[in-house]
Amino acid sequence: MESYEESPPLPLPVGNSARAASVILCAGVGLVLLCVFVDRVFDLQSHGVEGVRVFVGGAGLLAVYLAAPLLGLIAVSSARAWRQEIVAAAIHEHRSVRTMARRYMVAGLLFAAMPLAALLASIGGGSPLQYVPLSWRVVSHVVITLLGLAMGWTSLRLFWKIPDARLLRMASLCAVVIGAASVADAFGLIGVGSFLGRRFYAVTRQQTFTGDSDRLERTVVVATLDCPCPGGKNVIWCSSFQLAWNEIRDNVIAAPLEVLGAEDLAARLNRAESSRADLEPRSVYAAAGCLKDGIVETIERDMAARFPSRSLPDFGQTVSDPNAIVAYSYLTANVPFTHPFRQVDEGFTFIDSQGTETTVSGFGLWEAYLSRYERICDQVEILYVGWEDPNRPYGRIEEYALDLCRHSQPYQVVVAMVEPKGTLAETYEHIQRGTEQFKEQRDYSHARWFQGGDTLRVPDMFWRTDHRFTELVDTMVANVRWPIVEAMQTIEFRLDRSGAMLESEAFLAIEKAEPREFRFHRPFLIYMKKRDADRPFFVMWVDNAELLVGQ
Numbered sequence: 001m002e003s004y005e006e007s008p009p010l011p012l013p014v015g016n017s018a019r020a021a022s023v024i025l026c027a028g029v030g031l032v033l034l035c036v037f038v039d040r041v042f043d044l045q046s047h048g049v050e051g052v053r054v055f056v057g058g059a060g061l062l063a064v065y066l067a068a069p070l071l072g073l074i075a076v077s078s079a080r081a082w083r084q085e086i087v088a089a090a091i092h093e094h095r096s097v098r099t100m101a102r103r104y105m106v107a108g109l110l111f112a113a114m115p116l117a118a119l120l121a122s123i124g125g126g127s128p129l130q131y132v133p134l135s136w137r138v139v140s141h142v143v144i145t146l147l148g149l150a151m152g153w154t155s156l157r158l159f160w161k162i163p164d165a166r167l168l169r170m171a172s173l174c175a176v177v178i179g180a181a182s183v184a185d186a187f188g189l190i191g192v193g194s195f196l197g198r199r200f201y202a203v204t205r206q207q208t209f210t211g212d213s214d215r216l217e218r219t220v221v222v223a224t225l226d227c228p229c230p231g232g233k234n235v236i237w238c239s240s241f242q243l244a245w246n247e248i249r250d251n252v253i254a255a256p257l258e259v260l261g262a263e264d265l266a267a268r269l270n271r272a273e274s275s276r277a278d279l280e281p282r283s284v285y286a287a288a289g290c291l292k293d294g295i296v297e298t299i300e301r302d303m304a305a306r307f308p309s310r311s312l313p314d315f316g317q318t319v320s321d322p323n324a325i326v327a328y329s330y331l332t333a334n335v336p337f338t339h340p341f342r343q344v345d346e347g348f349t350f351i352d353s354q355g356t357e358t359t360v361s362g363f364g365l366w367e368a369y370l371s372r373y374e375r376i377c378d379q380v381e382i383l384y385v386g387w388e389d390p391n392r393p394y395g396r397i398e399e400y401a402l403d404l405c406r407h408s409q410p411y412q413v414v415v416a417m418v419e420p421k422g423t424l425a426e427t428y429e430h431i432q433r434g435t436e437q438f439k440e441q442r443d444y445s446h447a448r449w450f451q452g453g454d455t456l457r458v459p460d461m462f463w464r465t466d467h468r469f470t471e472l473v474d475t476m477v478a479n480v481r482w483p484i485v486e487a488m489q490t491i492e493f494r495l496d497r498s499g500a501m502l503e504s505e506a507f508l509a510i511e512k513a514e515p516r517e518f519r520f521h522r523p524f525l526i527y528m529k530k531r532d533a534d535r536p537f538f539v540m541w542v543d544n545a546e547l548l549v550g551q
Contacts, residue, residue: 017072017078018071018072018075018100018103018104018106018107018151019103019106019107020071021068021069021072021074021075021107021111021147022103022106022107022110024063024067024068024071025063025068025107025111026110027060027063028059028060028061028062028063028064028067028068029060029064030060031057031060032057032060032061032064034060035057035060064140068111068144069143069144069147072107072144072147072148073143075104075107075151076147076150076151076154079104079151079154101154101155101172102155104151104154104155105151105152105155105156105172105175107148107151108148108150108151108152108153108154108172108175108176109148109174109178110148111144111145111147111148111151112145112148112149112152112175113148113178148175148178149176149180152172152175152176152178153176155175156172156173156175156176207463207464208461208462208463208547208548208549209463209464209465209546210464210465211464211465211466212465212466212467212468213466213467214468216234216465216546217546218232218233218234218543218544218546219233219234219235219236219465219544219547220234220236221236221237221467221491222236222424223237223241223242223268223469224237224242224265224269224272224274225237225272225274225423225424225425225428225536225539226268226423226424226425227265227268227423227424228422228423229420229421229423229427229541231353231420232352232353232354232544233544234540234541234543234544234546234547235424235540235541235543236465236491236493236539236540236541237538237539237540238331238489238491238538239278239279239331239536239537239538240329240330240489240491241329241469241489242269242272242274242275243284243286243329243331244286244288244327244328244329245327246275246286247287247288247327247329248288248325248327251288252288252289252325252327253477253479253480256270257269257270257477258477258478258479259472259476259478259484260475260476260478261475261476262475265469265471266472273534273535274535274537278529278530278533278534278535278536279331279530279533280410280411282306283331283332284329284331284332285302285303285306285307285328285329285330285331286327286328287299287327287328287329288325288326288327288328289325290322290323290324290325290326291319291320291321291322291323291324291325292323295326296315296316299326299328300312307330307332310330312328313328313488315328318485318486319485319486325480325482333411333538335408335411335412335413335528336408336498337404337405337408337497337498338375338379338405339376339379339405340363340376340497341365341376341456341458341497342363342364342365342366342376342497343362343363344361344362344363344364346551347359347361347362347551348360348457348519350459350520350522350545350548351521351522352522352523352543352544352545353522353523353543353544354544356545358544358548359550360459360460360545360548360549360550360551361459361460361548361549361550361551362457362458362460362520362549363457363458363460363496364455364456364457364458364518364519365380365450365454365455366456368450368451368452368453368454368455369453377450377452378449378450379404379405379406379407380402380403380404380405380406381402381448381449381450382400382401382402382438382447382448382449382450383401383402383403383414383416383431383434383435383438383448384399384400384401384431384434384435384437385400385438385516386398386399386400386418386434397516399416399417399418399419400416400417400518401414401415401416401417401418401431401434401435402414402416402456404458409531410531410532411528411529412528412529412531413528414431414526414527414528414529415520415524415525416431416524416525417518417522417524417525418430418434418524418525420523420525424539427525427541428527428536428539431525451516453516454516454517455516456518456519457517457519457520457521458495458520459520459521459542459545459548459549460495460496460497460548460549461493461494461495461496461542461547461548461549462493462494463492463493463494463547464490464491464493465490465491465492466488466489466490467488467489468486468487468488469487469488469489470487472484472487473486473487491538493540495526496549520542523542523543523544524541525540525541525542526539526540526542527540
């Protein structure tokens with residue numbers, strides 16, 4: 001057998017185009033990452049580098065989505081054109097063939113790993129990646145992954161004919177396996193890339209709003225479910241403030257609190273039925289007592305043991321009198337959807353109570369008849385449906401409520417499109433009555449399930465607000481003749497494709513049922529409650545898009 005040094009030069013390409021494709025692809029990804037880094041670290045306006053960023057980012061995108069695929073296509077075409085010569089040379093273990101195989105192997109691995117571009121796109125929320133049309137990105141990723149599979153297969157065939165190349169064969173086999181998985185992912189057969197994208201999208205997404213509630217012009221926070229709801233505004237309620245109130249009422253003063261100057265609100269808080277029983281014990285903490293009895297130390301010790309990652313307020317900045325009464329409550333509930341919904345990439349239009357249209361980000365389900373969405377479809381339960389014309393069931397629906405994930409335990413997330421009532425309690429009760437009536441329908445066993453022709457759209461939400469109940473602050477508690485010096489509540493809420501379900505009311509009809517469209521593009525209600533509890537622990541009336549995630 002001829003040695004490498006004695007072999008004559010091989011008159012055919014030795015993978016130069018594959019090597020060039022690898023270099024261009026790495027350079028393009030590097031430029032895009034550089035732009036992401038600049039976006040997140042520097043103030044582009046003050047540093048005057050916006051033009052350079054755009055140029056560098058554009059060059060990176062052209063390299064990743066145009067130049068690298070073209071060179072990869074040339075590499076694959078060259079290998080096919082010179083196939084017989086390459087195979088003949090490989091039999092003699094020609095050095096140039098081994099070099100060519102290495103270059104195809106490296107290029108195959110790099111191209112096959114391109115589903116990670118979904119991860120890069122998620123991290124680079126403000127980077128040039130957002131300017132690449134989604135359709136172009138999808139097509140490019142399919143082409144790149146196919147090229148990666150082809151180059152990996154080429155290197156594997158070459159190394160298979162060369163003796164003493166076991167490790168290189170294994171590396172080439174890895175390129176083929178990764179390439180095949182990438183192709184399957186690109187065609188939606190598996191969800192590796194989309195899963196990574198969802199995870200990093202969830203981690204890096206910024207809140208629509210964070211701050212004091214008095215900065216919100218069209219949103220109010222209420223202390224109880226039976227507080228009147230102002231028209232044309234989002235209305236938020238959470239039971240955490242009620243739990244703190246209950247601790248003082250039941251365990252410190254041992255009597256209903258009599259608040260001078262806020263008698264009506266105090267009466268509502270005193271008679272409210274919300275309690276710890278509405279939540280799992282592991283999800284809630286509440287305590288109250290006197291400063292001199294060590295209540296602050298007790299709260300800090302208990303919270304450190306049960307919720308170590310939660311930062312506590314500085315109680316010492318608010319109260320210093322040893323006789324002061326302090327109440328603190330904390331609740332948390334995480335309701336992951338068993339199967340994440342589809343993301344509405346182009347967003348959809350939300351129409352508020354004033355008729356204002358806003359394009360918002362959202363999730364949902366459509367084309368539910370496809371087998372790939374069977375599990376998502378199965379997790380949605382329709383709780384209630386109200387028809388526009390009661391005499392024509394299965395016509396146009398006017399009201400509806402859905403449990404987004406019937407498998408979630410112990411809590412559920414329900415979204416309901418209904419006409420708002422005077423209070424959140426009345427709106428909630430209206431939905432519960434509709435739900436019970438819907439169960440009495442003759443075709444309930446069929447109508448409760450999401451059908452293949454149905455569609456669902458739900459807006460994303462991610463916000464945090466700090467609310468001070470000013471109507472209580474500086475008022476006198478007649479029971480002890482002391483003023484309330486602080487009444488604060490913090491609420492953070494998030495809703496996206498990773499967590500939600502539905503139920504619909506229907507009347508039996510002979511005529512063909514029209515596909516139902518559950519699009520939460522107008523004011524709607526959302527609440528969270530323990531599945532076997534009678535009352536919710538979070539309710540929000542979404543009237544406008546102020547807290548929705550913009551698209």
